[in-house]
Amino acid sequence: MKRLVWALWLPLLALAAWQIASGAGVLNPLFFPAPSALANSAVRLIKSGELLRNAAATLGRTAAGFLIGSAAGLGIGLLMGGIQGVRKSLQPMVGALNATPKMSLLPVLMLLLGVGEAAPITLIALGSMVIVSLHTFDAVEQIRPIWVEIAINYGANRGALFARVYLPACLPRVFTGLRLALANALVIAVACELINPSTGLGSMIWLSWQTFSTDRLWIALLATALIGGVLHEGLRQLEKRIVPWQAAHFE
Amino acid sequence: MRCSHVSVSFGSGAAEIRALHDVSFDAREGEFLSVIGPSGCGKTTLLRTVANLIPPTGGTIERVPGERILLVFQEDSLFPWMTALDNAVFGLEMQKAGAGWREAAARELLDRFGLKGREGAYPHQLSVGMKQRVAVIRCFLSNPAVMLMDEPFAALDAQTRLALQQELLALWEPNRKTVIFVTHDIEEAILLSDRILVLSGPPGTVIDELPVPFARPRHASLTLEEEFLELKRRIWAKLGSARMESVVP
Amino acid sequence: MACLAGAAASGCKRDPRPLRRVRVTFLPHYILAPVYLASELGFFEQAGIELLVHEVASATQMAPLLAAGTVDVAFSGAIPSMLNAAAKGARIRIVCARETAIPGCIHEVHGYRKSFPEGFHRAAELRGKRISVTAPTSLSAFLLDVLLESAGLGASDVHLLTMPLSESAPALAAGRIDAVLDRDMGLSSPDIIPGPSVAELLPGFQYNFILFGDALLQNDVSAGAGFLAAYLRGVGEFRAGKKPRALQQLAAGSGLAAAGPGPVCLDRLSENGQVDRMSVQRVIDWSSRKKFLVRPIDAAEVIDGRFAEEAQRLNGAQHRLNGGQLP
Ligand SMILES: Nc1ncnc2c1ncn2[C@@H]1O[C@H](COP(=O)(O)OP(=O)(O)O)[C@@H](O)[C@H]1O
Ligand SMILES: [Mg+2]
Numbered sequence: 001m002k003r004l005v006w007a008l009w010l011p012l013l014a015l016a017a018w019q020i021a022s023g024a025g026v027l028n029p030l031f032f033p034a035p036s037a038l039a040n041s042a043v044r045l046i047k048s049g050e051l052l053r054n055a056a057a058t059l060g061r062t063a064a065g066f067l068i069g070s071a072a073g074l075g076i077g078l079l080m081g082g083i084q085g086v087r088k089s090l091q092p093m094v095g096a097l098n099a100t101p102k103m104s105l106l107p108v109l110m111l112l113l114g115v116g117e118a119a120p121i122t123l124i125a126l127g128s129m130v131i132v133s134l135h136t137f138d139a140v141e142q143i144r145p146i147w148v149e150i151a152i153n154y155g156a157n158r159g160a161l162f163a164r165v166y167l168p169a170c171l172p173r174v175f176t177g178l179r180l181a182l183a184n185a186l187v188i189a190v191a192c193e194l195i196n197p198s199t200g201l202g203s204m205i206w207l208s209w210q211t212f213s214t215d216r217l218w219i220a221l222l223a224t225a226l227i228g229g230v231l232h233e234g235l236r237q238l239e240k241r242i243v244p245w246q247a248a249h250f251e
Numbered sequence: 252m253r254c255s256h257v258s259v260s261f262g263s264g265a266a267e268i269r270a271l272h273d274v275s276f277d278a279r280e281g282e283f284l285s286v287i288g289p290s291g292c293g294k295t296t297l298l299r300t301v302a303n304l305i306p307p308t309g310g311t312i313e314r315v316p317g318e319r320i321l322l323v324f325q326e327d328s329l330f331p332w333m334t335a336l337d338n339a340v341f342g343l344e345m346q347k348a349g350a351g352w353r354e355a356a357a358r359e360l361l362d363r364f365g366l367k368g369r370e371g372a373y374p375h376q377l378s379v380g381m382k383q384r385v386a387v388i389r390c391f392l393s394n395p396a397v398m399l400m401d402e403p404f405a406a407l408d409a410q411t412r413l414a415l416q417q418e419l420l421a422l423w424e425p426n427r428k429t430v431i432f433v434t435h436d437i438e439e440a441i442l443l444s445d446r447i448l449v450l451s452g453p454p455g456t457v458i459d460e461l462p463v464p465f466a467r468p469r470h471a472s473l474t475l476e477e478e479f480l481e482l483k484r485r486i487w488a489k490l491g492s493a494r495m496e497s498v499v500p
Numbered sequence: 501m502a503c504l505a506g507a508a509a510s511g512c513k514r515d516p517r518p519l520r521r522v523r524v525t526f527l528p529h530y531i532l533a534p535v536y537l538a539s540e541l542g543f544f545e546q547a548g549i550e551l552l553v554h555e556v557a558s559a560t561q562m563a564p565l566l567a568a569g570t571v572d573v574a575f576s577g578a579i580p581s582m583l584n585a586a587a588k589g590a591r592i593r594i595v596c597a598r599e600t601a602i603p604g605c606i607h608e609v610h611g612y613r614k615s616f617p618e619g620f621h622r623a624a625e626l627r628g629k630r631i632s633v634t635a636p637t638s639l640s641a642f643l644l645d646v647l648l649e650s651a652g653l654g655a656s657d658v659h660l661l662t663m664p665l666s667e668s669a670p671a672l673a674a675g676r677i678d679a680v681l682d683r684d685m686g687l688s689s690p691d692i693i694p695g696p697s698v699a700e701l702l703p704g705f706q707y708n709f710i711l712f713g714d715a716l717l718q719n720d721v722s723a724g725a726g727f728l729a730a731y732l733r734g735v736g737e738f739r740a741g742k743k744p745r746a747l748q749q750l751a752a753g754s755g756l757a758a759a760g761p762g763p764v765c766l767d768r769l770s771e772n773g774q775v776d777r778m779s780v781q782r783v784i785d786w787s788s789r790k791k792f793l794v795r796p797i798d799a800a801e802v803i804d805g806r807f808a809e810e811a812q813r814l815n816g817a818q819h820r821l822n823g824g825q826l827p
Contacts, residue, residue, distance in 0.1 A: 114676055212582075
């Protein structure tokens with residue numbers, strides 16, 4: 001509850017300032033409709049189902065790409081960390097892919113996969129995979145040899161070594177990767193929708209520009225930000241449960 | 252457990268570091284053996300070699316087949332992702348001991364070592380001394396044939412160290428498993444052990460072997476007695492001459 | 501103060517009249533040849549105007565720029581973003597026509613050869629096809645609706661896709677989609693064939709305009725008229741066969757045919773700039789039907805013809821001054 005207050009006072013203050021500035025005629029309502037007017041539009045868009053439909057579409061793409069990509073990234077990262085040959089073969093490629101702006105690959109993917117959902121989801125998955133695999137690999141690299149020695153000294157077999165040492169030792173960094181990947185997944189999803197509008201909040205933003213509907217534009221933008229915040233917080237809560245030993249969680 | 256002419260080197264060629272040279276000794280069953288020597292002389296290397304974590308480059312180590320040898324590390328060795336309790340029972344967990352029994356056993360020892368109420372704490376929430384106690388408990392609970400301890404109390408203040416030394420002896424005395432205890436503190440070595448190996452190095456070599464004649468159970472006040480001080484002086488001289496030898500070419 | 505050759509030529513002429521800055525925005529395209537020509541031949545400068553160009557990547561970006569007064573002039577179609585901004589009270593007006601539909605001159609739709617084994621001559625061929633437009637609000641979407649309507653087809657009879665031309669052109673060449681609504685297929689491929697002409701359905705329809713923002717929409721029309729006059733002189737030069745250097749560079753960079761439209765198609769560039777009210781009203785009615793506008797508007801609300809008229813007058817006088825010869 002306290003944390004909610006800390007998280008919200010700044011945005012709420014900004015909205016209040018916005019409302020006051022609108023009332024005073026400082027802001028051009030063509031571009032910055034007053035928050036009260038936005039609230040009316042939001043109610044209308046929620047009632048018509050348009051906002052939720054688009055939010056669900058964006059969320060669906062984000063989740064699908066993120067889950068596929070993260071699972072692949074976890075596997076690839078562990079393999080890279082564990083097997084020399086895999087590391088040497090994949091590391092340069094993953095590094096190069098990491099530095100490639102993902103959106104530049106969308107046209108190529110569309111040529112390969114067609115114009116449906118496959119291309120954006122693949123792109124989101126690719127982005128997540130790169131981030132998660134690099135973090136996982138890094139996590140494996142950072143495992144203190146002493147932990148492995150102790151476990152072996154105490155008679156851990158391969159299964160126990162993986163479940164009780166390698167996996168938990170990697171988790172904090174993996175979660176850092178997951179958090180970055182999730183935010184990135186949402187960014188790519190919305191960017192794909194901006195470029196190839198069909199459904200989703202990105203399409204809504206884009207269509208709002210096309211028709212100069214600034215109120216819808218702001219609502220779609222705020223909804224995107226809200227989803228980003230909720231996803232981030234959700235993952236943090238999950239992290240708190242799965243990685244309870246991280247010092248950062250003991251505020 | 253017997254070491255014969257054991258040598259250990261790291262690296263090879265020009266970059267070769269000789270850590271141990273021709274080390275021979277045996278640890279008798281039920282004996283508390285201390286190894287003392289200046290920092291960097293190869294004590295940790297010796298323990299790790301005995302624990303089978305480093306292969307010797309020369310010589311042989313005879314172990315009784317099937318006997319488990321466990322090492323308590325010098326540095327922080329708890330798993331950060333486990334609570335104090337889970338860390339303590341890790342050995343038992345690996346031995347597939349029943350969950351209920353192992354927890355009860357661990358709780359009892361944690362209580363005795365002043366960790367009551369801290370069972371659920373993670374290592375980063377514990378002090379250095381508490382962490383080292385959990386590491387010692389983890390080792391004892393596993394009940395190995397040979398326990399190797401690498402300066403477990405080095406990072407502690409004098410008072411805590413004294414308390415833990417007493418606790419360690421109290422824990423050890425009823426069952427008397429073989430212990431090889433590494434330290435660079437002469438008093439600690441005398442107070443705890445039946446016999447002391449004096450090492451010099453690097454490369455580590457055994458320069459002397461001294462029996463400790465005091466009866467058990469021992470008390471901290473022993474450190475003030477004349478015989479104790481006499482033994483301490485002798486070891487001090489040994490270590491001092493070892494230092495001199497390594498300085499004079 | 502030394503005057504460097506080529507640098508700030510206007511500032512060195514000791515012209516007593518300071519140049520008026522006019523900020524314009526457009527998508528680089530060969531249909532803008534008159535602007536480049538007028539600039540290269542000094543027509544704007546002669547009209548007392550210093551041209552500042554702000555190129556954008558999408559027509560959609562123009563309406564906010566114009567409504568906010570970041571730019572003074574936009575070269576754009578009468579697209580919903582502009583119309584809705586005007587409907588919401590932004591001071592934006594259509595002041596000059598640029599391009600008119602002429603049958604046989606432009607092909608507004610292109611198809612993938614193998615998708616049209618019988619040939620692509622009739623709008624009815626579009627039934628069941630995957631067709632891409634740049635946006636559901638774009639002029640291309642409007643033209644598609646005109647085509648479909650002419651064949652008695654509805655939106656549900658085709659698969660409509662939205663993607664930028666940079667993606668739809670290669671997708672068309674690869675046969676991933678069947679048809680693309682665009683007047684200038686940048687990609688030449690033997691697999692891409694032109695389709696039926698919308699111009700035949702809408703003779704005289706005006707596609708493209710010049711729009712002014714608040715700064716030029718004054719009661720004193722002289723500044724805006726001067727700007728249009730310079731532009732229309734550029735049109736004259738272009739129709740007479742002159743090619744701007746900037747356009748050749750643009751063509752080389754984009755892979756468009758350097759020659760631009762053929763001679764007959766130069767006729768599509770309006771010489772007098774007179775705005776056709778019906779063309780604008782058609783797009784307004786379509787936008788209104790599609791609920792793109794906050795309220796239905798009359799074309800007269802968004803058209804301001806004074807500037808083009810005055811520009812005509814200015815150029816006529818100039819024409820007489822030069823003994824009937826354009827300079
Ligand atoms: N893994 C290693 N690689 C190279 N040199 C090592 C390694 N471990 C220890 N050494 C070297 O061996 C010598 C003995 O080290 P160590 O056994 O840790 O000494 P002590 O425990 O007595 O302080 C030192 O010179 C040390 O630098
Ligand atoms: Mg050491």
